Amino acid sequence: MIRAGILFSTLSIFPAIFGWYQVWLGLTPAQEINLAIALVVSFLWITELFPLYVTGFLVLFLELIWLIPSWGPGAPKTITFLSCYFSETILLFLGGFVISSAISFYGLDATIASFVIKKTKGSAFLLVLSLGFATAFLSCFMNNTATAAMMLGLVSSMMKSLEETSPLRKSILFMVPFSANLGGIGTPVGTLPNVIGLAYLQEKGFHIGFLDWMVFAFPVFLLSVLALSGILYIVYLKKEKENSSLHLIGIQEETFAHPQKKRMISVVVILVTILGWVSSDWHGISNGTIALFPVIVFFGFSLLDLQEFKKLSWDVLILMGGGIALGKAFEETGLAKHFVSIFLLGESGQLGLFLFFSLLSLFLSCFLSNTSVANLILPITMGLPGELILPAAIGATIGASLAMPLPVSTPPNALAFSYGGIRSLEMVKIGGSISIVAWILFTVVGGFLLHQMQIVDFSQF
Template sequence: MLGNRQVPMKISIFLFPVLFILPAIFGYYEQWFSLNKVQSVNLSIALLATYLWLTELIPLYVTGFIILFLELSWLLPVWTEPRPKPIVFLSCYFSDTILLFLGGFVISQAISRYRLDERLAKIVLSQSRGSSFRFLLGIGLVTGFLSFWMNNTATAAMMLGLVMPMMARFPESSSFRKGILLLVPFSANLGGIATPVGTLPNVIGIGYLKERGLDFGFLTWMGFAVPVALTSILILILLIYYFYAKPEKDETFKHFTIATESRIFSNAEWFSISIIVITIFAWMTSDFHGIANGTIALFPVIVFFGTKLLSLEEFRSLSWDVLVLMGGGIALGKAMEETGLAKHFITSFSLNEHSLMFLFLFFSFMSLILSCFLSNTSVANLMLPITLGLPQELILPAALGATIGASLAMPFPISTPPNALAFGYGGIKSWDMAKIGGLISIVAWMIFVCLGGGILHISSIVDFSF
């Protein structure tokens, strides 16, 4: 009987998306929201994509393909002249932004392949010398730094895999063990905001800005985001130490030592390090030499696979699904910009009448709240297209707020994949994660608004003067 009940339920879940399409076919969106035909179709596609992203009814990357399919087969045919060419949407899937993140994937793959991340972690953690604070400092900073360049989830998985066997001598109820399980995912989350390749929302945000002619350089991004990330991680370390390490009564930590890596670097490892350093340096100096970051990102792709430092199997294992997902989000935003749908809703809500500071605060806080319950990628894809409807001079602070705000929320196990990964180790409760995660989310948001906003203002990137 239960199985019979589940069948219609599954059918209704799959039929529900039709409800987003029918109003556009029969012209109801045009009547309800005062839209033209092409905007009505665009809204239908956006609502359908949002539903599929939030419910994960189908794989997220498939939704990226659905967006492209509907834009080419439904949106363009109803578009009156001048009609954009299909390449406008097709190019979103292999743009400079996508290439940038592809380069980041390859660097992350090389770091893991040659265990450079593990070497760095062991070197730093071996310097703790029996001090719980130094140990926490090492874990937090190494995790954050690796997350500058690697996928947040991969970083958290590697660091947890490295330190949790060391925690075996601590009972599961140990407050210090709980602190480690909170420090690693939160540091990975915060570290991701520091560079354009650190996390998906960053790349998506940069992609949207580029579509509006606002090319945000690699070094420019790091100039305001690295201080925010490092300051947030340091405060997180202090919070973890105060709540979980300081009251620890177990004397085991005094005898807690970590063996350093004694094996010398191989030629392949030195060559890999050289390629990574050259790529990062080229990214950081792109404002000076003028080569696009996406073009630079092709360098590690060509060298690592061309010299067979990385294999064909590793090429196939790259997160191509994530790139398609990102392409779908950028293509959706491009359509909302081209059809004028984003501008229509901005005007309807009178957001274009507010100051730069209000928009900076509003979009960052809205992204923060939504990301507590939704994936930061979904939130970025939801919020960023709306910012494109703002006047040109208002887009940058709104888009930056929406982008960074999406990465600052971490109060629940479902908030980010690193959180879920750490929670799976056991020994921490949802309340433990909500207490520190909620606190550092608010603190990090305040640091971003005050410190990050201050750097943006002082460097004349955004003029927050009233």
């Protein structure tokens, strides 16, 4: 794999050194170097030959030592790319990480999940449904993989009492990862593609508020989880005799020794932060600035300690910075607009591009990480004419999170698959079905809400 990586990188950079991309594709020198960098880092992101955050640093390194020095007159300053690694969007996601850490540290996730699951009163279908909604809700603010791991751990003792062929066990192993994926689209901080998409849009002067995002995304993921429950009932749960092998006393709970006072303060801080994000359009304070509030309070007042600070996903923030910096290069060099003109994408309407880019993202995310897909496709959408950028970018952003047919499609899928008892073909059947249904719900319900909110205009195809 290392040899393949070296060979591909060499083949990507070699034509740029001799100006062949300029001849083949009609690029400027800066665009040619930008393309070579994009090819190299895209290959590394897809293959994960290097850790993803290292590739994030590589983007900046190549831009500073190769792209800018070779640019000539009108070259951007280094701060143009450096600022991508600590931008408003990075602050927003940092605040989300801190909230996620606090939820896990004080056991708020397990408390919420246990409460919801225990209200199912012995019904297998209600258990799966409530498990899905609890997982999706937590995934709106927590890392999808961490949420799936926590929820599976919560019901692991119960699953041990079920045979591997049990319809209930299969339903749980499908519901948890899929609802974790779906819940990620619910808020701007729910999953990486959301934040990356918002970063690109903000660079172009488009602003979608926290509440505006939730207005169109929340109904989509709620209906998708409900649809997933229906699919699982039809395929598995209607075969399960009511109350057979369902003993809620088997749900595994954790006990936390943290003072009740600190837990309550943590809840208040989280709620105030979320309220601040939701009402940002009213008070005018940016979401990134609001995200500093939980960071300062949790660590400043020792609600979280230095060890929790060190455990924050700094590698993910560097990865995001690399993706944003690559997109910034696409914008500055004009490479995105060049690709748009080549493929005649600028001649389509808002609805057509919304459907096209959402489908393209969904298809690619079946085989690649949704973060890689967002980093690959979103820069291209930024080259579209102004009125077409928003629908194309939203479609690409959400579409990247809707693909879940394979064990390798998302980390939560792989985690659930590792428990055993489900076959790849079964995951393709259930995951493929909900991917299609979720895409339809997104394009119909989400598209309708976006149009009604006048964020996009779908009056013409």
